Amino acid sequence: MTHPADIAPRVPRPFVARALAHPSFLLGGAIALVVAAMALLSFVWTPHEAGAIEIARKLRPPSTEHWFGTDQFGRDVLSMIMRGAVTSMAVSFVAVGIGVGLGVPLGLLAAARRGVLGEAVMRANDFVFAFPALIIAIMLRDVFGPGAVNAMVAIGIFNVPVFARLAYGAALPLWTREFVMAARVAGKGGALITLEHILPNMLNLLIVQATVQLSLGILAEAALSYVGLGVQPPQPSWGRMLNEAQTLMALAPRLALIPGTAIVLTVLGLNLLGDGLRDLLDPRLARER
Amino acid sequence: MALLDIRNLDLNIYGVPVLRGVSLSIAAGETLGLVGESGSGKSMTALATMQLLPRGASARGSIRLDGEELIGRDERAMCALRGRDISMVFQEPMTALNPLKTVGAQVSEVFRLHLGAPRAECDAWASQVLERVGLPPARYAPDRYPHELSGGQRQRVVIAMAVALKPKLLIADEPTTALDVTTQAQILTLMRALVAEDGASLLLITHDLAVVAETADRVAVMRRGEVVEEGETAAFFGGMTHPYSRALLEASTHVPQRRPRVAPGTVPGTAPAAREGGPILVADGVVREYRGRRAGWFRPAGCHRAVDAVTLSVAPGESVGLVGESGCGKSTLARTLLALEAPQGGRILFRGRDVSSLDAAGIARLRRDVQVVFQDPYGSFDPRHKAGRLVAEPLHLLRGEIDAAERDRRIARVLSDVGLRPEDAEKYPHEFSGGQRQRLAIARALITRPALIVLDEPVSALDVSIRAQVLDLLAELQARHALAYLFISHDLAVVRAITDRVLVMRAGIIVEQGPTAAVLDAPQHDYTRTLVAASPDLARALAERRTRAMPAANGRSADAAVPSA
Numbered sequence: 001m002t003h004p005a006d007i008a009p010r011v012p013r014p015f016v017a018r019a020l021a022h023p024s025f026l027l028g029g030a031i032a033l034v035v036a037a038m039a040l041l042s043f044v045w046t047p048h049e050a051g052a053i054e055i056a057r058k059l060r061p062p063s064t065e066h067w068f069g070t071d072q073f074g075r076d077v078l079s080m081i082m083r084g085a086v087t088s089m090a091v092s093f094v095a096v097g098i099g100v101g102l103g104v105p106l107g108l109l110a111a112a113r114r115g116v117l118g119e120a121v122m123r124a125n126d127f128v129f130a131f132p133a134l135i136i137a138i139m140l141r142d143v144f145g146p147g148a149v150n151a152m153v154a155i156g157i158f159n160v161p162v163f164a165r166l167a168y169g170a171a172l173p174l175w176t177r178e179f180v181m182a183a184r185v186a187g188k189g190g191a192l193i194t195l196e197h198i199l200p201n202m203l204n205l206l207i208v209q210a211t212v213q214l215s216l217g218i219l220a221e222a223a224l225s226y227v228g229l230g231v232q233p234p235q236p237s238w239g240r241m242l243n244e245a246q247t248l249m250a251l252a253p254r255l256a257l258i259p260g261t262a263i264v265l266t267v268l269g270l271n272l273l274g275d276g277l278r279d280l281l282d283p284r285l286a287r288e289r
Numbered sequence: 290m291a292l293l294d295i296r297n298l299d300l301n302i303y304g305v306p307v308l309r310g311v312s313l314s315i316a317a318g319e320t321l322g323l324v325g326e327s328g329s330g331k332s333m334t335a336l337a338t339m340q341l342l343p344r345g346a347s348a349r350g351s352i353r354l355d356g357e358e359l360i361g362r363d364e365r366a367m368c369a370l371r372g373r374d375i376s377m378v379f380q381e382p383m384t385a386l387n388p389l390k391t392v393g394a395q396v397s398e399v400f401r402l403h404l405g406a407p408r409a410e411c412d413a414w415a416s417q418v419l420e421r422v423g424l425p426p427a428r429y430a431p432d433r434y435p436h437e438l439s440g441g442q443r444q445r446v447v448i449a450m451a452v453a454l455k456p457k458l459l460i461a462d463e464p465t466t467a468l469d470v471t472t473q474a475q476i477l478t479l480m481r482a483l484v485a486e487d488g489a490s491l492l493l494i495t496h497d498l499a500v501v502a503e504t505a506d507r508v509a510v511m512r513r514g515e516v517v518e519e520g521e522t523a524a525f526f527g528g529m530t531h532p533y534s535r536a537l538l539e540a541s542t543h544v545p546q547r548r549p550r551v552a553p554g555t556v557p558g559t560a561p562a563a564r565e566g567g568p569i570l571v572a573d574g575v576v577r578e579y580r581g582r583r584a585g586w587f588r589p590a591g592c593h594r595a596v597d598a599v600t601l602s603v604a605p606g607e608s609v610g611l612v613g614e615s616g617c618g619k620s621t622l623a624r625t626l627l628a629l630e631a632p633q634g635g636r637i638l639f640r641g642r643d644v645s646s647l648d649a650a651g652i653a654r655l656r657r658d659v660q661v662v663f664q665d666p667y668g669s670f671d672p673r674h675k676a677g678r679l680v681a682e683p684l685h686l687l688r689g690e691i692d693a694a695e696r697d698r699r700i701a702r703v704l705s706d707v708g709l710r711p712e713d714a715e716k717y718p719h720e721f722s723g724g725q726r727q728r729l730a731i732a733r734a735l736i737t738r739p740a741l742i743v744l745d746e747p748v749s750a751l752d753v754s755i756r757a758q759v760l761d762l763l764a765e766l767q768a769r770h771a772l773a774y775l776f777i778s779h780d781l782a783v784v785r786a787i788t789d790r791v792l793v794m795r796a797g798i799i800v801e802q803g804p805t806a807a808v809l810d811a812p813q814h815d816y817t818r819t820l821v822a823a824s825p826d827l828a829r830a831l832a833e834r835r836t837r838a839m840p841a842a843n844g845r846s847a848d849a850a851v852p853s854a
Contacts, residue, residue, distance in 0.1 A: 178669035179679075182733065184629055186683035187656040197671050 018280055025276025031269025035262075039085035048076035050083040051234045059252055068258050071241075072248060077255065081262055083236040087148065088266065091230070092217025094152040096210050099159020104206065106160070107167025108198060111175060112190040122168060125161035133158035133220045137229045151230035155220045159213055166209050170202040204281035208274050215270035222263050238263050292317045292490050293338065293458055298350035300330075300337055300514075307333050308514045311350075315458065320484060320491040322505030322522070324498060324537070326752035330514040331494045335460045338492070339377055340367045354458065373403050376451040378480075380463040382443035386435040392446045393419070393431025399453040414453070422449040423479060441472035445479065452483050459484060460492045465500070469614040470779065474823035477504055496753065498541045499825030502526060502834065510534045526831055536754060542827055543757035544786045545764035567641060568602040569741045569773055570626060570659060575599045576634030577618070577625050577797075595621040597797035598635065603741055608767065608774040610788030610805060612781060612820070618797040619777045623745050626775070627661055628652065657686050660734035664746035666726035670718040676729055677714030680704065683737045703732040706769075707762060724755035731762065741773040748783060760787055781824045785809055793817045 019025055042050065047067065054074035062069045068077035106125065110118035137154035144150055174180060174197065183193050224230035225239030233240065238259040245255035291314035300308035308330045315321045325331045336342050338352055340359055352359040354374060359367070371377075379385040387395060397415035400406055406414075416426045422445040435443055444464065451459055461480060465473035481504055484491045493504055501508050502522060509519040510533065518531040529535055577596035595618040603609050613619050624630045626637060628644050637644040639655045647655065660683060663669040670679050677700050684696055691699070701711035707728040718726060727747060734742045744763070748756040764787060766772060778784050784791055785805055792802040793816065801814040812818045 178663040178665055179671045181624075181629065181663065182661065182669055182730075183671075183682060185627055185656055185659075185661050186733075187653050187686040188682075192685075200673050201671065 015280065019276075022276050022280060024272040025280060028269045028272025028274070028276055031265055032273050035085050035266050035269065036089065038082050039089050042079070042082035042086055046076070046079035046082050048079045050079040051075055051236055059248075062254070069252070069254060071244070071252075071255055077241075077258055080236040080241060081238070081258060084238040084241065084259065084262070085266075087225075087231050087235060087237045088218045088221055088263075091148060091152050091155065091221040092214050095155035095159055095217045095220075096213050098153070098156025099163045099213060100206065100210060102156075103160040103163025103165075104167045104199075107164040107169075108171055108194050110164070110168050111171030111198070112194050118168075122164070125164045128157065129161040129165075131158075134223065134227075134229075137224050141229055146229050146232055148231045148235065151221055151224045154224065154229075155217050158220070159217070162213060163206070163209065166205060167202065170205050171198050174198050174201055204277075208278040208281065211270055211274035211277060215267040215274070218263065218266055218270070222259075291315060292319075292355060293492070294351070294353040294356075295334070295338070296351040296353075298334070298337060298348060298352060300333055300342070300346060300348045302343060303345040306514060307346075308337070308348075311511075311514070311516055313509055313516060313519070315490045315492060317457070317490055318484075318488045319507065320481075320493060320505045322501030322508045323492060323494045323511060324496065324501055324508060325511035326496060326537075326754065328513075329511040331511050332462055333514075334511070335377065335462050335492065335494055338458075338460065339371060339375060340364075341371075369403070372399055372450075372456070373454045374456050375458045375460065376454070376456040378444070378447050378451045378459065378461040378464045381467050382440060382447045383435065385447050386443060388435055391432045391434055392424075392438065393426070393433075396431070396446065396449050396453060399450050403454055415449075418449045418453045419446070421452070421483065422446070423475075424449070439472075440468050441476060444468060444472075444476055448476070448480065448483070452487065452489075455487045456489060458490045458492065460494070462494045463496070464493075466496070470781075470825075471614065471819055471823040473500075473825070480504075497825055498538060498753075499827040499830055502827055502830035503825060510537065523831070523834055526827075538827075540754040540757040542782075543753075543760065545757075545761045547764045547768070547787070568604045568638075569640060570775075571602040571638040571641075572599055572622070572626060572635065573638060574635035575622070575625055575632045575637060577621050577630065578633045594797050596625060596632075599794075599797070599799055600635075601792055601799070601802075603773050603775055605740055605773055606767075606771045607790065608776060608788045610784040610791035611775060611777045611794060612779060612784050612791060613794035614779055614820075617794045619794055620745055622794070623661070623743050623775070623777055627659060627743060628655060653686050656683070657737045658740045659743065660737060660739040660741075661743045661745065662727070662730045662734050662747045664749055666723045666730065666750055667718075669730050670726065672718055674717075675714065676704075676716050676718065676721070679718065680714070680729060680733045680736060683733060686737055699736055703735045706735060706766065707732045708758075722755075724751055724759060727751060727755075727759055728762065731759075731766070735766065735770070738770070739772070741775065743775045743777070745777045746779070747776075749778065749780065756783070763787060781809060781821065782826070793820065 052075060056074060057070055058072050058074040060066055060070040060074075066076050066078070068081065070076055071080075103125075106121050110121040133155050136157050137151060140150040140154050171194075180193060180197055183197055188196070221230055221237070222239030222242065225237040226243045228240075228243070230239060231237035241259040242256055245252070245259070248255055293313070293315040295311055295313045298308055298311040299306070311330070311334055313321065313323075313334070323331050323334065333342075337348055338359065340362065342348065348360050350360070354370075359370075386392070390398075393412065393415055396418055397408070397411040400411040400414050401408065404411075412431075416431060419426055419429070419431060424442060424445050429438075429442065435446070438446065448464075459480075464480065465476050468476060477500065480491065483489075493501065495501060505522050507519065507521050508525045510517050510531065512533050518525070518529060518534045520529075525534075526538070529538065575596055576594065576598055579593045579595055597618075599622055601609070601611075611619055611622070621630070625632050628637065631645065639647070639651075639659070642651065644652075644655065680703060681696055681700050684691065684699065700714050704711050704713055709725065709728055709732065713721075718729070721729060730747075747763070748759050751759060760783065763774070767774060774787070776784060776788050788805045790803065791805040791808050792799050793808065793814065794800070795816050801808055801812065801817045808817060809821055812821050
């Protein structure tokens with residue numbers, strides 16, 4: 001039975017159609033895909049063995065054999081970039097994983113149990129947030145020594161309060177919404193409501209934030225490796241390539257420019273992707289577009 | 290010649306027709322009431338007149354002000370016109386004012402923009418205008434910010450800005466919808482007085498026929514982008530011809546058919562709880578306080594007492610109304626009664642047992658028997674779940690008792706109970722209209738077969754015709770399932786239509802209670818009297834109009850036009 005005065009509201013356009021019409025989502029997605037494809041490809045094939053030293057062919061300019069040339073130890077730069085993409089992606093993925101895995105439950109817990117427990121959780125987060133990833137990495141190095149795992153943990157710890165705050169901030173208004181009230185009247189407890197109503201309704205926000213943190217993670221990994229706190233030789237890393245190119249800036253600027261461009265492009269791509277996702281996933285904007 | 294003359298106005302927004310052949314005219318000094326339900330094109334007509342249309346809009350036809358065409362006029366010319374010749378009062382005064390500027394500066398700005406006069410002079414004029422709208426600068430300092438004023442005061446500021454330059458035409462788009470009834474009455478009186486003093490014309494857009502009957506000289510009814518009927522107010526209410534106008538009038542004054550209360554136990558299989566004697570829910574001196582911000586390190590925080598020693602009870606099958614203006618503590622009381630929040634004082638008894646002493650099973654029993662319907666048909670559903678799952682959510686309380694087949698049976702049954710189809714269970718909330726969503730909310734409250742449903746402003750967000758349908762549904766369900774209602778509303782007409790007993794609440798305190806008709810017809814407490822007097826009442830407004838028209842028959846042209854009324 002339908003009611004005459006009830007007019008069905010307009011249905012928003014399907015997600016895929018909107019995604020394909022969104023320039024920054026497409027561009028960002030394409031860049032991210034290229035970097036990911038490059039990283040995956042490097043597991044089975046690189047033009048030359050990545051990191052293989054051959055002093056005889058050091059500092060060769062770009063050629064058909066070495067597309068990006070070779071560095072001061074005769075290593076093929078393209079192969080290093082491809083392998084470096086693996087390092088960058090692995091470190092920042094694990095770091096975002098740590099941030100989401102610890103931060104989101106903490107934020108949800110603080111929002112569900114307000115009062116002393118919630119305050120304690122959020123203030124502890126503020127405390128951690130006061131330390132930049134670099135400081136955490138230095139502390140970790142003093143305890144465990146430098147390495148890729150420490151970089152992941154350091155950036156991950158830095159990500160925890162980011163996600164905790166986001167989850168907390170998104171959950172608080174959801175808890176006052178009428179559908180959550182209705183769920184409480186339906187006899188559901190805090191944990192169940194969080195799982196069924198709170199978490200799914202903030203998923204969009206989390207995805208967008210994760211994309212942004214991924215790009216920050218890549219930047220942070222490069223920074224840590226640049227100062228020698230991250231990935232150790234001979235494992236290739238964009239940040240360390242920058243570091244090693246530093247003394248050769250006058251002689252072969254491309255050795256700095258190529259990894260630098262790789263970092264900039266990847267970060268830009270992920271940020272565009274995050275922007276695009278935010279536009280696409282935000283239901284208020286979804287109707288406009 | 291008419292001051293505003295709209296002829297055959299067609300409006301498309303991104304190709305979707307919004308207005309179709311709208312023709313309206315307003316004579317100088319006349320008040321036209323534009324009535325219609327949401328989406329009927331009332332506001333778009335106003336925005337077209339102001340030439341403030343949204344992106345993608347294209348208008349055809351003619352809008353003439355004092356004989357001059359407005360459509361196609363360039364933006365600069367319109368800017369000079371807006372505020373000076375035509376001005377507008379919006380629905381929501383908080384968003385219509387700039388929160389970062391003082392109200393005095395905002396009124397003064399109107400003069401500076403249009404007249405380019407020195408600041409001191411503008412400020413002086415602003416003070417005069419604020420005085421005119423009932424905010425004398427001596428008492429209400431103009432250097433206050435919008436958030437420091439009440440809703441009614443803010444709307445007065447908006448009106449001050451609108452009438453500052455004595456425009457020929459004032460457009461008021463639902464100017465009182467966001468306000469309480471007592472404030473609404475004051476604002477309408479103010480607007481009538483201002484318009485009469487300045488000899489201005491008023492286009493009053495509203496969904497409320499009673500407001501139109503009180504204020505307008507002529508009425509136009511819009512539906513789906515078209516003007517379906519137009520006429521002089523008294524004549525219009527005396528003999529409307531279009532079926533939609535009649536339906537609107539019927540819906541506005543609709544009183545649902547309420548069958549006499551079902552004797553407990555006579556309907557087999559429904560609400561077994563109703564057979565147990567004694568009240569379902571009792572509040573005994575309930576106090577609910579909110580702690581304010583701490584004033585200092587060693588000074589304790591102040592308290593806001595939202596609910597102050599409220600005592601009430603709801604018996605099986607009974608319909609109890611709770612009326613009061615926004616912020617009086619109605620909804621807080623409802624949440625406390627639903628055991629969503631703990632009271633700071635007093636007790637809540639569920640079937641004679643103190644709720645604070647109930648164990649988990651007792652609370653589950655309470656939730657099964659006491660369900661709720663909220664006001665906002667859009668906010669009360671998780672947009673990510675399908676209707677079936679949403680409606681079945683309270684069955685969580687019956688887990689282990691019923692199987693999946695019974696669950697599906699119950700979903701189908703409550704959906705058809707509320708006038709939806711069982712297939713609707715597969716739809717998402719956004720696929721339903723506002724009225725249908727409110728039906729869904731009622732279905733969700735019914736699914737555990739409760740004895741009492743708390744209805745928190747269940748029809749306030751709905752258009753009149755849908756409101757009437759939902760009220761009918763509520764009355765029918767009450768009779769069929771021997772339900773008790775606690776019906777919370779600010780709308781006296783609705784409360785009168787559906788409740789047996791009523792409690793009037795003000796600032797956390799119940800000031801008066803008794804049988805609904807007795808309380809509303811012969812209020813004892815001053816506040817109830819104010820509330821009743823302020824509530825728009827169609828019959829009363831028309832009666833007053835007739836008495837006003839008689840001595841003034843040779844006065845204003847609009848009244849003189851209908852000696853037959």
